[in-house]
Amino acid sequence: MKGNIVVGQSGGPTAVINSSVAGVYAAAKKLGVKKIYGMVHGIEGFLEDKMIDLAEYLDDETGIELLKRTPSAFLGSCRFKMPKIEGHEEVYEKIFEIMEKHDIECLFYAGGNDSMDTVKMLSDYAAAHNKPQRFMGVPKTIDNDLPVTDHCPGYGSAAKYIATSLKEIIRDNSSFGAKKPTICIVEIMGRNAGWLTAAAALAKGDDCEGCDAIYLPEKVFDIDQFVADVKDLAERKSSVVIAVSEGVKVADGRYVCEIGREVAVDAFGHKQMSGTAVMLAEKIAAETGLKTRAIEFSTLQRAATHLASLTDINEAFQVGHDAVMAAEEGKTGMMITLDRNGEDPYQCGTSAYDIHAIANVERKVPDEWITADGKGLTEGYEKYARPLIMGELRPLFVNGTPRHLVRK
Amino acid sequence: MKGNIVVGQSGGPTAVINSSVAGVYAAAKKLGVKKIYGMVHGIEGFLEDKMIDLAEYLDDETGIELLKRTPSAFLGSCRFKMPKIEGHEEVYEKIFEIMEKHDIECLFYAGGNDSMDTVKMLSDYAAAHNKPQRFMGVPKTIDNDLPVTDHCPGYGSAAKYIATSLKEIIRDNSSFGAKKPTICIVEIMGRNAGWLTAAAALAKGDDCEGCDAIYLPEKVFDIDQFVADVKDLAERKSSVVIAVSEGVKVADGRYVCEIGREVAVDAFGHKQMSGTAVMLAEKIAAETGLKTRAIEFSTLQRAATHLASLTDINEAFQVGHDAVMAAEEGKTGMMITLDRNGEDPYQCGTSAYDIHAIANVERKVPDEWITADGKGLTEGYEKYARPLIMGELRPLFVNGTPRHLVRK
Numbered sequence: 001m002k003g004n005i006v007v008g009q010s011g012g013p014t015a016v017i018n019s020s021v022a023g024v025y026a027a028a029k030k031l032g033v034k035k036i037y038g039m040v041h042g043i044e045g046f047l048e049d050k051m052i053d054l055a056e057y058l059d060d061e062t063g064i065e066l067l068k069r070t071p072s073a074f075l076g077s078c079r080f081k082m083p084k085i086e087g088h089e090e091v092y093e094k095i096f097e098i099m100e101k102h103d104i105e106c107l108f109y110a111g112g113n114d115s116m117d118t119v120k121m122l123s124d125y126a127a128a129h130n131k132p133q134r135f136m137g138v139p140k141t142i143d144n145d146l147p148v149t150d151h152c153p154g155y156g157s158a159a160k161y162i163a164t165s166l167k168e169i170i171r172d173n174s175s176f177g178a179k180k181p182t183i184c185i186v187e188i189m190g191r192n193a194g195w196l197t198a199a200a201a202l203a204k205g206d207d208c209e210g211c212d213a214i215y216l217p218e219k220v221f222d223i224d225q226f227v228a229d230v231k232d233l234a235e236r237k238s239s240v241v242i243a244v245s246e247g248v249k250v251a252d253g254r255y256v257c258e259i260g261r262e263v264a265v266d267a268f269g270h271k272q273m274s275g276t277a278v279m280l281a282e283k284i285a286a287e288t289g290l291k292t293r294a295i296e297f298s299t300l301q302r303a304a305t306h307l308a309s310l311t312d313i314n315e316a317f318q319v320g321h322d323a324v325m326a327a328e329e330g331k332t333g334m335m336i337t338l339d340r341n342g343e344d345p346y347q348c349g350t351s352a353y354d355i356h357a358i359a360n361v362e363r364k365v366p367d368e369w370i371t372a373d374g375k376g377l378t379e380g381y382e383k384y385a386r387p388l389i390m391g392e393l394r395p396l397f398v399n400g401t402p403r404h405l406v407r408k
Numbered sequence: 409m410k411g412n413i414v415v416g417q418s419g420g421p422t423a424v425i426n427s428s429v430a431g432v433y434a435a436a437k438k439l440g441v442k443k444i445y446g447m448v449h450g451i452e453g454f455l456e457d458k459m460i461d462l463a464e465y466l467d468d469e470t471g472i473e474l475l476k477r478t479p480s481a482f483l484g485s486c487r488f489k490m491p492k493i494e495g496h497e498e499v500y501e502k503i504f505e506i507m508e509k510h511d512i513e514c515l516f517y518a519g520g521n522d523s524m525d526t527v528k529m530l531s532d533y534a535a536a537h538n539k540p541q542r543f544m545g546v547p548k549t550i551d552n553d554l555p556v557t558d559h560c561p562g563y564g565s566a567a568k569y570i571a572t573s574l575k576e577i578i579r580d581n582s583s584f585g586a587k588k589p590t591i592c593i594v595e596i597m598g599r600n601a602g603w604l605t606a607a608a609a610l611a612k613g614d615d616c617e618g619c620d621a622i623y624l625p626e627k628v629f630d631i632d633q634f635v636a637d638v639k640d641l642a643e644r645k646s647s648v649v650i651a652v653s654e655g656v657k658v659a660d661g662r663y664v665c666e667i668g669r670e671v672a673v674d675a676f677g678h679k680q681m682s683g684t685a686v687m688l689a690e691k692i693a694a695e696t697g698l699k700t701r702a703i704e705f706s707t708l709q710r711a712a713t714h715l716a717s718l719t720d721i722n723e724a725f726q727v728g729h730d731a732v733m734a735a736e737e738g739k740t741g742m743m744i745t746l747d748r749n750g751e752d753p754y755q756c757g758t759s760a761y762d763i764h765a766i767a768n769v770e771r772k773v774p775d776e777w778i779t780a781d782g783k784g785l786t787e788g789y790e791k792y793a794r795p796l797i798m799g800e801l802r803p804l805f806v807n808g809t810p811r812h813l814v815r816k
Contacts, residue, residue: 041585072579168711171480177449207812298703303576389808400797404615
């Protein structure tokens with residue numbers, strides 16, 4: 001690589017998205033790239049020429065290690081939707097102009113579906129206009145809903161947080177030996193795909209009875225059946241803990257959290273979810289008189305780097321690293337995928353895959369991994385997901401809390 | 409000690425209440441006590457003669473180490489209020505009868521204010537009826553609101569969880585460089601005392617700007633002033649994170665979470681708090697049009713043993729251990745207190761203190777530790793609290809999640 005490179009982060013943060021920046025940096029440094037820039041707040045900031053020189057932060061190994069342990073987007077993120085090329089050429093020209101100005105040969109963009117669309121549009125524009133610049137996607141999303149790749153960096157750590165926190169909540173909820181159980185309903189992120197909620201299945205083990213029911217958005221949610229299910233559990237158990245996706249929908253297509261109230265919409269037209277557990281807990285309390293508790297894992301499930309999966313951190317690093325290596329080979333308009341090539345022991349490699357087959361495609365939990373009653377996950381899911389939460393990277397604790405790397 | 413002993417757990421669990429059981433067990437074993445019983449679900453279970461022999465679980469060192477890493481009440485907890493002696497002698501007689509039946513010489517009870525009341529009532533009954541049995545209180549409460557003791561086991565770990573999670577939330581909330589900030593309101597436990605909410609101050613450090621405001625229940629909460637405060641912050645900042653106690657009250661004495669809805673009440677007459685952050689986030693959204701996010705730490709702040717403070721674990725062990733040693737010396741009707749006797753380095757010893765001065769007394773955050781504007785904590789608080797969150801005890805991870813010890 002003769003020119004410089006730039007890396008950006010986009011969309012909702014994850015616990016390990018910064019490891020991918022570390023991976024990009026490490027590979028580029030190895031290749032002797034002169035300037036390794038970081039976009040401040042993704043393409044949105046890049047359009048205003050906002051960049052930092054990553055060497056300022058990462059030129060010693062402590063910087064890299066701290067970056068791996070820092071949650072959220074170190075570079076700053078954005079939710080900027082690239083306009084379609086036709087009629088908006090000036091946006092694209094601006095980006096190429098800034099790239100030329102800084103002698104940037106390759107642009108690396110870490111994100112989920114929407115961000116891969118940005119990579120696609122930019123590489124399409126380059127192809128159509130004979131531009132030499134290259135564009136590579138680095139997968140990142142706790143939602144685990146990108147196609148082609150076996151799984152997405154960010155998912156394993158979110159799954160580990162969910163499984164660990166649920167084990168702790170199940171212990172807590174079962175501490176009282178009341179005649180009537182407390183019904184604890186835990187709301188987990190995932191607008192359309194149930195991958196994160198599925199991770200609730202990983203709480204179960206020799207030392208934990210697991211959740212009593214897990215409701216994914218892949219199945220139609222029947223509120224009356226839900227109330228009946230809970231009543232039945234309450235008859236038999238002294239503690240009931242239920243995991244439910246924020247994205248569960250009733251038969252007429254409405255989200256459960258939409259019932260009886262208005263829901264805000266973001267720049268991509270996505271509804272701002274929240275309140276599913278509260279709504280269901282109030283429903284159960286009203287219909288059964290049982291004590292209920294609603295818990296939302298909220299942003300902590302994507303930000304709890306103190307509990308990140310080492311497997312996930314390493315893979316996030318790897319996809320960043322390998323995106324640079326693929327670009328070095330001249331590739332563009334592709335995303336790095338994770339390819340599982342061994343089960344016992346678990347092994348995973350990477351490939352580069354055409355971004356057109358990836359952008360805007362959403363992968364859901366396959367039907368064969370959801371139990372017949374629609375309230376749990378099969379062993380197939382367990383076999384798929386368990387390796388992704390394995391291992392830990394101990395935080396560097398300073399004054400009692402994990403130390404992070406932050407931009408000046 | 410010639411007879412046997414029994415230990416029970418009561419009230420809301422903490423991340424380290426099981427370390428106190430480990431401490432009781434270790435000391436009693438050292439003294440050669442024959443049978444070390446655990447009440448299943450506190451006094452409520454004890455009244456039904458429900459006990460386990462702790463040796464079955466703790467007779468090897470791995471058991472003790474796993475117990476220290478297990479959240480919630482290993483023995484099971486209860487919220488049983490002892491009736492007053494007069495007119496309810498049969499309840500007291502039943503307890504002494506069961507103690508005699510199992511040759512139990514001392515009863516140890518780990519809990520907060522309500523549980524210390526149980527210890528007081530039982531020791532008062534023994535004194536009035538010339539009973540030889542002894543009763544010792546072991547302090548435990550995330551609320552940190554017991555008097556006399558410098559602090560309460562359970563508080564340090566909850567504070568560490570709150571500080572760490574807030575650091576992660578602050579990074580997450582600041583990842584978007586939007587022109588208008590997202591207002592994130594985090595609700596923290598604490599009905600009347602603001603100790604847990606105060607721990608939000610510990611998020612601040614070299615690598616974290618900290619919370620923008622911290623509202624304790626010790627100060628009257630003015631909703632209009634709150635809205636004005638947030639508007640002012642939103643003008644100046646690209647990310648706003650605010651910590652608020654679930655127990656904040658407006659001038660007329662109503663809890664903020666009570667405004668506009670009914671609130672359930674538990675066996676002790678305590679209101680079931682929740683919904684303060686949601687209410688305030690909705691208020692801010694309606695009045696400013698800003699994007700808001702409400703986060704409730706919920707039971708995780710008392711259950712996240714994976715992030716417990718080592719100082720707290722060791723002190724929880726110590727108060728359990730020293731309660732046995734005090735009983736061995738013939739003491740009864742007392743609670744073990746933590747006495748800070750060194751600042752740099754931090755050092756803490758224990759004493760035994762008359763339970764009558766402790767039961768039912770609630771200690772609040774002293775006024776001199778709250779900043780003049782009522783929205784933050786002083787250095788005095790920082791100096792007090794920081795040592796309590798220091799150190800970690802690495803969980804034993806099995807299959808990607810922390811292993812716990814559970815009753816068969």
